[in-house]
Amino acid sequence: MSNSVIINKYTNPQTFFLVALRILLGWYFLYEGLVKIANPDWSSFGYLMDSQGIFAGMFQSMASNTDVVTVIDWLNKWGLTFIGIGLMFGFLTQLALFFGMLLLVMYYLSHPPLASVSYVLPQEGSYLWVNKTLIEIFAMAVLLVFPTSHIFGIDRFIFKSNKK
Amino acid sequence: MKKDNKNKDHTTPNTSAQNIGRRDIIKGLAAIPVLGAFSYAWIRKNRIDEKFRKQMREVVHLTSQPVEIAPSIKDGKPIRLGIIGFGIRGKQLMRAAGFPEPSWIDEQIQDHAENKRNTNYESYMEQEQLDIEVNGVCDVFTVYSEEAALAGSNVNREGAKGKMGKAPKQYRTYLELLDAPDIDAVIIATPDHWHATMAIEAARRGKHVYCEKPVSWTVPETYELVKVVKEKGIVFQLGHQGRQTESYTKAKEAIEKNVLGKVNLIEVCTNRNDPNGAWVYDIHPEANPSTIDWDQFIGPAPAHEFSLERFFRWRCWWDYSTGLNGDLLTHEYDAINQVLGIGIPGSVASSGGIYFFKDGRTVPDVLQVVMEFPKHELTFLYSATLASDRSRGKVIMGHDANMEISDRLVIYADPQSTQYKEKIESGLIDPLAPIYAFTPGKKGADGFATATEQYFASRGLLYTYRNGRRVDTTHLHIKEWLNCIRAGVQPSCNIDQAFQEGISAHMSTKALLENRRVFWDADKQEIV
Numbered sequence: 001m002s003n004s005v006i007i008n009k010y011t012n013p014q015t016f017f018l019v020a021l022r023i024l025l026g027w028y029f030l031y032e033g034l035v036k037i038a039n040p041d042w043s044s045f046g047y048l049m050d051s052q053g054i055f056a057g058m059f060q061s062m063a064s065n066t067d068v069v070t071v072i073d074w075l076n077k078w079g080l081t082f083i084g085i086g087l088m089f090g091f092l093t094q095l096a097l098f099f100g101m102l103l104l105v106m107y108y109l110s111h112p113p114l115a116s117v118s119y120v121l122p123q124e125g126s127y128l129w130v131n132k133t134l135i136e137i138f139a140m141a142v143l144l145v146f147p148t149s150h151i152f153g154i155d156r157f158i159f160k161s162n163k164k
Numbered sequence: 165m166k167k168d169n170k171n172k173d174h175t176t177p178n179t180s181a182q183n184i185g186r187r188d189i190i191k192g193l194a195a196i197p198v199l200g201a202f203s204y205a206w207i208r209k210n211r212i213d214e215k216f217r218k219q220m221r222e223v224v225h226l227t228s229q230p231v232e233i234a235p236s237i238k239d240g241k242p243i244r245l246g247i248i249g250f251g252i253r254g255k256q257l258m259r260a261a262g263f264p265e266p267s268w269i270d271e272q273i274q275d276h277a278e279n280k281r282n283t284n285y286e287s288y289m290e291q292e293q294l295d296i297e298v299n300g301v302c303d304v305f306t307v308y309s310e311e312a313a314l315a316g317s318n319v320n321r322e323g324a325k326g327k328m329g330k331a332p333k334q335y336r337t338y339l340e341l342l343d344a345p346d347i348d349a350v351i352i353a354t355p356d357h358w359h360a361t362m363a364i365e366a367a368r369r370g371k372h373v374y375c376e377k378p379v380s381w382t383v384p385e386t387y388e389l390v391k392v393v394k395e396k397g398i399v400f401q402l403g404h405q406g407r408q409t410e411s412y413t414k415a416k417e418a419i420e421k422n423v424l425g426k427v428n429l430i431e432v433c434t435n436r437n438d439p440n441g442a443w444v445y446d447i448h449p450e451a452n453p454s455t456i457d458w459d460q461f462i463g464p465a466p467a468h469e470f471s472l473e474r475f476f477r478w479r480c481w482w483d484y485s486t487g488l489n490g491d492l493l494t495h496e497y498d499a500i501n502q503v504l505g506i507g508i509p510g511s512v513a514s515s516g517g518i519y520f521f522k523d524g525r526t527v528p529d530v531l532q533v534v535m536e537f538p539k540h541e542l543t544f545l546y547s548a549t550l551a552s553d554r555s556r557g558k559v560i561m562g563h564d565a566n567m568e569i570s571d572r573l574v575i576y577a578d579p580q581s582t583q584y585k586e587k588i589e590s591g592l593i594d595p596l597a598p599i600y601a602f603t604p605g606k607k608g609a610d611g612f613a614t615a616t617e618q619y620f621a622s623r624g625l626l627y628t629y630r631n632g633r634r635v636d637t638t639h640l641h642i643k644e645w646l647n648c649i650r651a652g653v654q655p656s657c658n659i660d661q662a663f664q665e666g667i668s669a670h671m672s673t674k675a676l677l678e679n680r681r682v683f684w685d686a687d688k689q690e691i692v
Binding site: 057060088090154 | 188191192193194195198199202206210280283286
């Protein structure tokens with residue numbers, strides 16, 4: 001939480017929009033996680049197999065191993081859920097942001113929006129290099145350098161002693 | 165940045181050490197109302213979804229379980245096979261029976277190395293071993309005969325460097341193979357003009373038969389085959405592997421439960437657009453009059469001088485072939501006969517021509533066949549082209565709903581349906597969304613797979629690979645035949661089904677060639 005020591009003064013609107021952005025991202029992650037947990041048929045398999053770009057081979061070889069797919073499924077379901085809770089409640093927020101960004105980077109690398117590729121899974125917009133995943137990664141990076149969970153969030157209690 | 169302006173101290177937590185103040189609690193748990201809203205939305209959404217599913221299950225009450233594959237009967241006694249014909253289909257059948265050519269295995273390994281998405285090799289090696297021995301092979305082209313012997317010895321399904329088992333005997337003629345005492349059953353994958361002749365001779369010798377479609381080349385031999393098969397009591401399976409397709413089984417269930425209402429029109433088709441699909445197969449470089457037993461190839465067909473084209477592309481000539489009717493209409497017909505039990509049509513009309521592949525062939529490359537089934541009050545429409553592969557589905561149309569069958573099965577309610585009228589009016593059923601969707605390998609079957617799932621499933625990317633193993637239907641069809649031999653019963657595409665298939669195809673050909681509508685006299689069991 002060293003950043004928070006450096007940037008510890010926000011205006012009201014700054015605080016409001018930073019916290020709101022964090023909560024919205026939390027909602028998004030939480031729902032993505034829960035919806036996968038709730039669907040017994042959900043698997044990352046199809047998504048991994050649909051990978052393109054230079055890392056496609058790596059993701060597809062992950063998909064070819066059933067045990068690996070099981071682990072990836074589990075990490076996605078519970079990872080997304082806990083990251084969602086973390087962001088929403090400002091709970092271990094920096095950690096949640098870090099792992100959230102890591103997941104998103106994986107999604108981005110497996111499905112890069114390159115001019116030369118197309119996916120089985122249709123996208124609801126058209127993207128060139130920059131897509132929603134990339135913007136989300138950067139939104140999370142902003143939250144990482146402008147922390148708010150020590151203001152509005154459970155981290156307020158956890159890291160209290162450090163802030164003296 | 166207006167940092168200096170109106171700075172409020174939001175950032176420093178309450179440092180009064182004794183206790184956590186009310187202000188702290190509020191700020192710490194600021195997201196509680198958001199979680200409340202989330203929970204409300206989540207519960208509400210699930211409730212709506214569940215209510216919808218429940219109501220829809222009442223509308224389309226099909227079992228949601230995947231179709232079970234019957235286990236193999238293990239009696240410890242291998243069935244001893246003979247293979248007649250080792251061309252394109254013969255090779256596929258041998259693979260499906262568990263005897264691949266070593267070179268094919270090497271190709272699959274290579275393909276997987278080049279493209280990780282290609283999991284053919286893995287799927288193939290998971291294919292069940294069927295407890296059979298290949299004791300004899302026969303092909304009139306010596307290269308194929310040797311390849312067949314090599315495949316027959318590939319008991320461990322290995323590549324060229326693998327260890328082979330004992331090679332089966334290569335027979336010069338099919339009759340010698342059929343006379344061999346160490347052969348219990350034969351797979352026939354020769355050109356059409358030989359199917360029934362060979363099957364009859366096999367049955368006469370008490371050998372069980374798996375015969376490629378169509379069942380026969382002429383009408384009279386069709387009757388003869390039925391007679392001999394029944395007299396001898398052998399187990400006969402016609403090679404319509406579609407009998408093993410899960411979605412067809414589900415379609416049959418939907419018909420039985422009257423999901424479609426009164427079925428009145430069936431549309432099936434063939435769409436191909438490449439030389440291979442139009443039967444312009446490669447000519448083997450080692451083929452010549454000394455490596456091909458031309459007289460034996462001709463057999464019951466009209467005499468003709470040696471021709472490599474006719475040997476490898478025999479489907480293009482009526483002299484050996486049954487054209488689109490025997491090759492491709494039969495698959496479509498058998499699929500529908502399996503689902504609806506339509507039997508032999510009351511009448512058939514047909515037209516078509518050689519419109520694209522003007523390569524000397526005598527069979528049409530564009531063909532329409534209209535079969536009327538007055539007893540079932542429905543029309544079966546077959547439309548084929550070998551020169552456009554615009555995909556047209558296999559569609560069964562009823563008054564209340566229609567279904568499209570492929571590997572998947574999708575049913576849509578008809579906007580003008582009587583059965584679903586109220587539910588459409590109340591908004592429960594949207595005629596634009598499926599009321600039922602079956603995807604092979606998926607545990608549940610309903611109309612609510614997410615868009616993502618639907619897309620992945622339609623590309624075969626999902627369940628068929630993951631939960632359900634991806635199984636070759638030809639393998640299952642051979643397995644069923646072997647199980648029936650062991651159990652002494654008849655399989656799904658038995659001689660009665662084969663007779664219906666054969667007569668329907670012959671009626672179509674007759675209608676085309678005689679340029680008239682032909683009828684089936686059910687009392688006399690004759691085409692008139």
